[in-house]
Amino acid sequence: MGLLFSNNNFPSNIKWLxxxxxxxxxxxxxxxxxxxxxxxxxxxxxxxxxxxxLMFRYLCEPGLAEKLSPLAREELEHFERVLTILIxxxxxxxxxxxxPYGAELAKRIRKTEPERMLDSFLVAGLIEARSHERxxxxxxxxxxxxxxxxxxxxxxxxxxxxxxxxxxxHERYEKQLISNRLKQLAFEEAAILSExxxxxxxxx
Amino acid sequence: MGLLFSNNNFPSNIKWLxxxxxxxxxxxxxxxxxxxxxxxxxxxxxxxxxxxxLMFRYLCEPGLAEKLSPLAREELEHFERVLTILIxxxxxxxxxxxxPYGAELAKRIRKTEPERMLDSFLVAGLIEARSHERxxxxxxxxxxxxxxxxxxxxxxxxxxxxxxxxxxxHERYEKQLISNRLKQLAFEEAAILSExxxxxxxxx
Numbered sequence: 033m034g035l036l037f038s039n040n041n042f043p044s045n046i047k048w049l050x051x052x053x054x055x056x057x058x059x060x061x062x063x064x065x066x067x068x069x070x071x072x073x074x075x076x077x078x079x080x081x082x083x084x085x086l087m088f089r090y091l092c093e094p095g096l097a098e099k100l101s102p103l104a105r106e107e108l109e110h111f112e113r114v115l116t117i118l119i120x121x122x123x124x125x126x127x128x129x130x131x132p133y134g135a136e137l138a139k140r141i142r143k144t145e146p147e148r149m150l151d152s153f154l155v156a157g158l159i160e161a162r163s164h165e166r167x168x169x170x171x172x173x174x175x176x177x178x179x180x181x182x183x184x185x186x187x188x189x190x191x192x193x194x195x196x197x198x199x200x201x202h203e204r205y206e207k208q209l210i211s212n213r214l215k216q217l218a219f220e221e222a223a224i225l226s227e228x229x230x231x232x233x234x235x236x
Numbered sequence: 237m238g239l240l241f242s243n244n245n246f247p248s249n250i251k252w253l254x255x256x257x258x259x260x261x262x263x264x265x266x267x268x269x270x271x272x273x274x275x276x277x278x279x280x281x282x283x284x285x286x287x288x289x290l291m292f293r294y295l296c297e298p299g300l301a302e303k304l305s306p307l308a309r310e311e312l313e314h315f316e317r318v319l320t321i322l323i324x325x326x327x328x329x330x331x332x333x334x335x336p337y338g339a340e341l342a343k344r345i346r347k348t349e350p351e352r353m354l355d356s357f358l359v360a361g362l363i364e365a366r367s368h369e370r371x372x373x374x375x376x377x378x379x380x381x382x383x384x385x386x387x388x389x390x391x392x393x394x395x396x397x398x399x400x401x402x403x404x405x406h407e408r409y410e411k412q413l414i415s416n417r418l419k420q421l422a423f424e425e426a427a428i429l430s431e432x433x434x435x436x437x438x439x440x
Contacts, residue, residue: 077305081292084285084312092329101281101316105309112305125296 048161048194048214051222057230058169064232065176066118070126071233073114075163078134079156079193080107086152093149095203103196110186117182133235134159136224140217150205154214157197158221159235164190166234252365252398252418255426261434262373268436269380270322274330275437277318279367282338283360283397284311290356297353299407307400314390321386337439338363340428344421354409358418361401362425363439368394370438 061068083104087097118124137159141151164187171183201210228236265272287308291301322328341363345355368391375387405414432440 077288077292077301080308081288084281084288088281088285092331094328097281097329098316098319098323101312101319104284105312108305108309112302115302115305119302124298125301127296 048158048218049165049222050215050218051226053162053166053169053225054230057166057236058173060230060232060236061166061170062173062175065174065179066121066123067128067232068170068234069114069118069179070123070128071130073111073118073125074128074130075234076107076111076114079160079163080104080111082156083107086156090149096200099196099200103193106189106193110189113182113186117178128233131228131231131233131236133224133228137217137221140220146205150201150210150213151217153197153201154210154217157194157201158214158217160190160194160197162221162225163234164194252362252422253369253426254419254422255430257366257370257373257429258434261370261440262377264434264436264440265370265374266377266379269378269383270325270327271332271436272374272438273318273322273383274327275332275334277315277322277329278332278334279438280311280315280318283363283367284308284315286360287311290360294353300404303400303404307397310393310397314393317386317390321382332437335432335435335437335440337428337432341421341425344424350409354405354414354417355421357401357405358414358421361398361405362418362421364394364398364401366425366429367438368398 083100087100087104090096115125137155141155142148167183167187167190171180171187174180174183198210225235230236287304291304291308294300319329341359345359346352371387371391371394375384375391378384378387402414429439434440
């Protein structure tokens with residue numbers, strides 16, 4: 033459950049997360065590849081939406097829009113790639129009840145500035161870090177060649193994404209403050225996941 | 237004020253719009269290049285936001301998300317290009333009161349389906365068509381080499397954008413119905429613009 037930081041501004045995935053994903057989740061996900069793909073497509077579009085929402089909220093904050101906009105574009109590109117695979121397999125986006133993970137994490141974002149912006153970066157980064165961890169697992173354990181390749185490719189950018197949120201925080205907040213808050217949020221993220229019944233969703 | 241359609245599904249700009257931009261607007265825009273650039277950046281981000289909002293609203297509508305997502309990416313790319321020029325000129329995004337153009341047009345979107353989707357496509361297309369017309373004017377009349385080049389390049393994609401909205405409509409609605417509704421909306425768009433005092437904004 034250790035939460036360590038590297039010396040540079042780009043901590044690797046494992047240092048963001050306070051707990052690893054359960055074996056149960058991996059088994060569920062592998063047994064339901066299409067459901068996970070559909071949910072993954074939703075996650076990518078929601079990640080794009082979240083980056084754009086942040087950009088709109090802090091529009092005149094120098095150094096923000098020019099980083100969040102390319103991030104949103106990349107999330108949309110991933111969304112399109114997942115959608116292409118779904119279409120090739122005769123499926124499409126379907127309404128899929130999302131687990132309460134994202135909504136629960138969003139509740140932890142403090143309501144007043146400057147805490148709100150810091151928490152927004154860290155929560156977004158945590159979600160990216162968890163996605164990265166889970167895509168890594170799918171890239172190893174999925175029995176489907178095409179899906180292994182997909183997750184293997186996408187997770188490289190996911191690592192850049194949580195590094196970006198980390199960097200955005202570091203450019204604006206004191207290091208100790210970020211580390212302390214990330215530690216709290218990471219433990220909360222792990223606690224939220226531990227209470228969810230594993231379902232074939234990226235964040236259940 | 238004629239509103240004509242070509243034989244294929246891709247009417248050119250002039251056929252969308254019911255009236256040309258006034259000389260007054262051109263003079264105002266050329267005299268205030270930075271204000272227009274800032275406003276243009278806002279327009280690009282809002283266009284991306286609108287495409288994403290449409291995509292989220294009609295998520296499970298086949299053939300939509302895979303077209304709106306690349307469109308949103310391209311709008312974001314334009315946003316970044318305009319922002320880069322602003323930054324190079326020592327400026328950034330600034331809160332700029334938007335003219336009531338977009339809000340007024342949005343009011344014309346009917347509230348119930350299937351009319352709502354059709355109107356959403358046509359209003360989005362009209363805004364793109366007007367942007368295209370005005371960028372064409374700036375690409376010709378701006379005394380600034382860099383800005384002439386910028387507008388000249390961007391307007392090629394703007395033409396693709398309103399064609400895309402046209403195509404999305406054509407894939408789902410009867411041709412005469414679209415033509416009639418576009419005609420109404422185009423006249424309303426022209427009427428909205430004719431009542432606005434020209435300001436250095438893309439849509440004033």
